[in-house]
Structure formats: C-alpha cells, structure tokens
Amino acid sequence: MSDLPSYVSGVFLATVAATFGFLYYGIKLAQRKKSNTHAIAVSTFMMVWLFLIAALSLNDFFLAFEAMPPRFVFVLLPPMISIFLILAIKRSRDFVRRMPITTLTYLHIVRVPVEIVLWWLAIHQWVPKLLTFEGINYDILSGVSAPFAAIFMVSLRxxxxxxxxxxxxxxxxxxxxxxxxxxxxxxSPFQQFAFDQPNVAVFHFPFIWLPGFIVPAVLFAHLVSLMKLFDTETELV
Known part of the structure; x- marks a missing residue:
C-alpha cells in the first residue's frame, strides 16, 4: 500500500489507539478494587490479538482469496466468540455490566475517523465508494451523534x-x-458486488485492525449498553 499517503495510516492508527483507550478506561472503572488486574489482563490479551493479526496480514496470510473457508473468518470469529463468551458467562457479564455506559457511548466517536479513512481509501482505490458515505454507508452519523447521546441520554440527571x-x-x-x-x-467465493473495485484494504496492515478490532469493539459497546439499558434495575452511569 505504498501509494497511500502516510496520513491515512496515521489517522487510522490513532483511531485504533483511541478505541483501545476507551475500552481500557471502561474496564478500569469497572474494577471494584484498585488492586484488581482485570484492565491489565484484558489489555494484554487485546495487544496480543492485535499483534497476531498484524503479523499474519504482513505475511499476506489473508490474501489467499480463493481459500476455503475464507481466511477472513480467522479475523472475525475469535472476537465474535470472545464477545459471546463474555456475555454468556455470568461472572464476566456482571463485570462488564459495571462498565460506565457513558464511556461505552463515547467510544462510538471513533466511527467518524473510520469513515474518513474509508473515504480516503476509496479515493485511492482500495475500497469501493459503495462502502463510504458517498455510497450506502451512513455510519458516520453514529459517530457524530455519539457525544449527544452520551450527554443527553445517559449522563445527565x-x-x-x-x-x-x-x-x-x-x-x-x-x-x-x-x-x-x-x-x-x-x-472471496461469496463476493456479490463491487467486482470492479473490491474491498481489499482490510486485508492489509494496519487496516486489518478495522474488522479485527474496531468493529468488534463497537459491537461490544452496543451489546453491553443495551444489556444495561434493558435492565431497569441497573442505574445508568
């Protein structure tokens, strides 16, 4: 991806760091004791995962597009399984329930720079315009509205x-x-559209971290927030 301006990767890496920071801060606040090591343990696990998929992408592991099953499942399934287990196991579910919903809501701000990066990638023909706000992707509205949702829906009296x-x-x-x-x-064998300009950026470093980390983090924030919101006995904090 040598044709990409350095600011594209730079903004994306800053977005990954911000996502990591929101999760770490939320987990740290969920700890009941200052001596608890949950935040350190989870952040270490996340860093190992980030390193693993980065190493695989740098070695072109995900570029075998005809492989069956598609190698992309090795990026998507581990985070999805982890989220399912976290929410299915009572002890971990009770822990994440203590994460502040304001922090989980502010996390969605990262969706703004993600959409800007996707737009830049489309300009340089690494993703189809279909996947940007010029196409059918309206996800930037989620990021723009996140601060208002955090302030007026979950943080005020x-x-x-x-x-x-x-x-x-x-x-x-x-x-x-x-x-x-x-x-x-x-x-992939399951591609349905954008054949003239397929979505290839996410198979390369550092953009492999979009499906492998940022998307699962956003999904996790939604699911935990909804779990807290539907539990009327849980105070919104």
Missing part, C-alpha cells in the same frame, strides 16, 4: 433510557449494514 435504546438500535443497524456490505464486497 434527566436520562432517557428509551432514547438511548433507540439510538443504540439504530446505530447498531447502521453497523450491521456496512459490515454486511463490506463482507459481500470483499474478494
């Missing part, structure tokens, strides 16, 4: 549980929309 639920459901639908189209635009 006049909290709006219904409003926060609706916001999370709508923005979750926007996430599902773009992820689904991104998968079907990627070069």
């Amino acid at each position: 006049s909290k709006s549980r219904i409003g926060a639920i609706l916001w999370n459901c709508i923005t979750l639908a926007l996430l599902v929309n773009i992820v689904g189209h991104a998968l079907l635009a990627a070069p």
